[in-house]
Amino acid sequence: MYSEDKRLDKMKAFLMFGFVPLLAFAAVVVIPFAVGVYMTFTQTDGGAITSKFVGVVNYAQAFTDPLFWKSMGFTLEYVVWSLVLTNVVAFLLALLVTSGIKGQNFFRLGFFTPNLIGGIILGFVWQFMFSRVLVQIGSVLGIEPLSTTLLGDPDKAFWALLIVGVWQNSGYMMIIYIAGLQGIDKSVLEAASIDGAGAWRQLIGVRIPLMMSAFTISLFLTLQRSFMVYDTNLSLTQGGPFRSTELISMHVYNEAFKSFNYGVGQAKAIVLFAVVALIAIIQVSVMKRMEVES
Amino acid sequence: MRKWMLFMITLLLSAAITACGSGRNNESDTQPMGESASVTTGGKSNITILIGKPEIAKQFEQMAGEYSKMYKTNITLIPLGGQTAYEKLATLYASGNAPTIMMLGSELPSMKGKLLDLSNQPWVKHALPGTLDYAKDGDKVYGMPVNVEAFGMMYNKAVLDKAAGGSFDPSSIKTRDDLKKLFDQITASGESAFHFSPMDWSLGAHFTNMMFGTQSDDRSQRHQFLADLKAGKVKLADNPVFNGWLDTFDMLKEYNQFKKAPLAPVYDDGTLALANGKAGFWFMGNWAYPQLKEINPQGQYGFLPVPISDNAGDYGNTQISAGVPSYWTIDATKSTPQQQKAAKDFLNWMVSDPQGQDYYVNEFSFIPAYDNFTVKPDDLLSRTVMEYLASGKTLEAVGSYFPADGWPNMGATLQKYLFGIIDRAEVAKEFEAYWKNAK
Numbered sequence: 001m002y003s004e005d006k007r008l009d010k011m012k013a014f015l016m017f018g019f020v021p022l023l024a025f026a027a028v029v030v031i032p033f034a035v036g037v038y039m040t041f042t043q044t045d046g047g048a049i050t051s052k053f054v055g056v057v058n059y060a061q062a063f064t065d066p067l068f069w070k071s072m073g074f075t076l077e078y079v080v081w082s083l084v085l086t087n088v089v090a091f092l093l094a095l096l097v098t099s100g101i102k103g104q105n106f107f108r109l110g111f112f113t114p115n116l117i118g119g120i121i122l123g124f125v126w127q128f129m130f131s132r133v134l135v136q137i138g139s140v141l142g143i144e145p146l147s148t149t150l151l152g153d154p155d156k157a158f159w160a161l162l163i164v165g166v167w168q169n170s171g172y173m174m175i176i177y178i179a180g181l182q183g184i185d186k187s188v189l190e191a192a193s194i195d196g197a198g199a200w201r202q203l204i205g206v207r208i209p210l211m212m213s214a215f216t217i218s219l220f221l222t223l224q225r226s227f228m229v230y231d232t233n234l235s236l237t238q239g240g241p242f243r244s245t246e247l248i249s250m251h252v253y254n255e256a257f258k259s260f261n262y263g264v265g266q267a268k269a270i271v272l273f274a275v276v277a278l279i280a281i282i283q284v285s286v287m288k289r290m291e292v293e294s
Numbered sequence: 295m296r297k298w299m300l301f302m303i304t305l306l307l308s309a310a311i312t313a314c315g316s317g318r319n320n321e322s323d324t325q326p327m328g329e330s331a332s333v334t335t336g337g338k339s340n341i342t343i344l345i346g347k348p349e350i351a352k353q354f355e356q357m358a359g360e361y362s363k364m365y366k367t368n369i370t371l372i373p374l375g376g377q378t379a380y381e382k383l384a385t386l387y388a389s390g391n392a393p394t395i396m397m398l399g400s401e402l403p404s405m406k407g408k409l410l411d412l413s414n415q416p417w418v419k420h421a422l423p424g425t426l427d428y429a430k431d432g433d434k435v436y437g438m439p440v441n442v443e444a445f446g447m448m449y450n451k452a453v454l455d456k457a458a459g460g461s462f463d464p465s466s467i468k469t470r471d472d473l474k475k476l477f478d479q480i481t482a483s484g485e486s487a488f489h490f491s492p493m494d495w496s497l498g499a500h501f502t503n504m505m506f507g508t509q510s511d512d513r514s515q516r517h518q519f520l521a522d523l524k525a526g527k528v529k530l531a532d533n534p535v536f537n538g539w540l541d542t543f544d545m546l547k548e549y550n551q552f553k554k555a556p557l558a559p560v561y562d563d564g565t566l567a568l569a570n571g572k573a574g575f576w577f578m579g580n581w582a583y584p585q586l587k588e589i590n591p592q593g594q595y596g597f598l599p600v601p602i603s604d605n606a607g608d609y610g611n612t613q614i615s616a617g618v619p620s621y622w623t624i625d626a627t628k629s630t631p632q633q634q635k636a637a638k639d640f641l642n643w644m645v646s647d648p649q650g651q652d653y654y655v656n657e658f659s660f661i662p663a664y665d666n667f668t669v670k671p672d673d674l675l676s677r678t679v680m681e682y683l684a685s686g687k688t689l690e691a692v693g694s695y696f697p698a699d700g701w702p703n704m705g706a707t708l709q710k711y712l713f714g715i716i717d718r719a720e721v722a723k724e725f726e727a728y729w730k731n732a733k
Contacts, residue, residue, distance in 0.1 A: 148558050151558070152556070241709045242705075257381040
């Protein structure tokens with residue numbers, strides 16, 4: 001039971017602490033999102049917010065665009081590969097730099113560095129690698145598949161994108177896994193080794209279950225990041241050749257700003273939001289159930 | 295405590311309200327809100343220029359700097375990096391920071407409502423015939439032609455001289471077969487005959503021009519062809535020009551320096567190949583000249599038409615494509631009259647003052663779209679283009695009339711064809727399908 005006075009006080013206290021972040025959150029997330037949803041039901045060229053209502057025409061166009069689904073499929077493929085590879089690599093790296101080898105702090109820093117470089121720069125660095133360095137190496141050593149750039153062929157360009165994505169994100173996920181590995185109670189591991197569990201058994205039976213929350217976070221982050229890749233896509237392939245490597249973010253952007261179909265692009269963005277939100281919610285709720293306490 | 299808190303909340307709320315207020319987009323509003331403080335500094339007008347040509351950004355900045363020193367105008371450049379003007383402008387207009395001068399291409403027709411009428415400017419009467427068509431609305435002129443750009447078979451004279459054994463005569467190439475023979479000579483001399491740039495804009499906006507521009511030598515017929523294509527009345531597979539054009543495409547594919555991996559090269563590969571004489575020909579336009587000059591200052595380059603048949607008299611076999619790719623425009627909704635005046639003065643200075651003309655011709659390597667230039671380009675490439683212009687041997691750049699997604703779509707189709715995963719029938723089908731659904 002609160003008296004009127006108390007409730008006012010609570011309100012005040014909340015406003016004191018919560019008003020500024022709430023305002024910021026509203027200004028940069030809630031309001032733009034609401035406006036964005038509103039715009040999908042109007043006919044607009046992006047220049048201004050209009051009130052020319054057209055109903056669900058934009059959504060109808062988005063859903064019937066074969067290129068949109070092609071791009072969505074391409075992105076899903078990218079996400080699956082990137083999810084598996086990034087996390088496998090990151091976990092192995094984390095094991096490596098917590099195993100007590102010489103110079104592990106240096107390695108830790110080295111693996112994390114790609115994350116500190118902006119995606120656009122990274123893309124250009126790798127573009128140079130793929131289309132100049134590797135090509136030179138390939139032609140000097142006479143390795144046929146390497147002697148032409150990976151970026152000129154739709155199938156190979158997919159792998160190029162993936163390599164860069166994995167390289168960029170593994171270091172960051174590695175940090176999370178390191179935290180998970182180091183957070184495990186030593187006594188549990190000692191008990192396991194007294195019971196006769198080898199290193200492998202310990203990893204599978206004790207360490208991984210105990211650090212499930214690190215996997216939850218990492219998978220969620222990788223999922224979200226891979227779905228939203230734009231910068232490396234832009235600087236590596238620009239969606240080419242022949243729009244075959246257009247990840248979904250780029251597809252949405254091009255629809256809105258290159259083809260001037262602002263409403264349709266916005267509708268696609270909302271669809272994308274729904275898809276990513278759904279997948280992420282499922283992933284997190286499933287993995288939450290797998291977490292155990294020691 | 296309570297007073298302090300109330301004060302804070304009021305402050306924040308008012309801040310929020312004013313922040314939302316200044317971003318308001320009011321069409322009838324001529325007073326810029328977001329930048330009212332920066333219209334003038336120390337008695338100088340401040341103008342911003344949205345400039346789209348990255349290849350001249352460096353030189354343009356130099357010119358703007360000199361102009362600022364001489365006149366009471368501060369110029370700030372907003373360069374476009376790989377975006378279209380439309381993308382950038384959507385953001386700038388929404389934030390109330392519209393540039394004073396904008397370089398616009400295909401955005402121009404849709405922007406007319408926001409632009410200043412420039413009909414009374416001195417350069418209007420000097421503009422070459424036809425160059426103002428695209429920027430006109432009735433008798434009002436909304437844009438000043440940036441330059442004339444020509445594209446076609448650019449060649450490195452040294453390579454061709456060596457291949458032809460003596461001095462190469464450009465007038466000897468009138469048909470596809472003539473070009474093929476020349477290609478064979480170049481190959482025999484040990485260089486690649488041709489560098490084919492696979493960028494979608496080059497294929498979709500420029501290479502397609504030989505197909506659209508040569509449908510007829512009568513402008514209304516050409517535009518009728520576009521209209522028919524949109525109406526779904528054209529069978530491209532039965533169109534002789536389309537087939538001849540693809541025959542030429544096939545030949546170029548055959549002699550391509552990067553035949554093994556046709557989609558691998560980037561723009562710079564073409565510049566390097568032509569400037570260093572590794573390739574005799576490159577399908578590109580005169581905008582590439584500043585870089586070519588940078589790589590190889592001694593290089594001499596010329597232009598040949600892209601022949602689309604074996605009959606020397608066919609329209610297009612002796613013409614190169616030329617047009618005005620973009621226009622300088624002045625914003626009328628957000629800039630002050632003072633800024634607008636400063637912008638007009640600057641643009642006029644650039645095409646009338648000897649110093650401006652010097653930059654225009656010698657630093658930007660622009661082909662003047664005006665007849666009053668006392669400064670004339672002295673390089674072979676620009677001279678070649680001027681000759682084509684003077685003798686009227688030019689194809690209209692039909693690309694200006696494509697919808698916004700025209701060149702990316704057709705470019706993608708041609709990339710597939712270049713890569714060899716679709717055949718001729720599918721090219722025709724994809725083109726027809728695109729135009730049928732085009733806006």
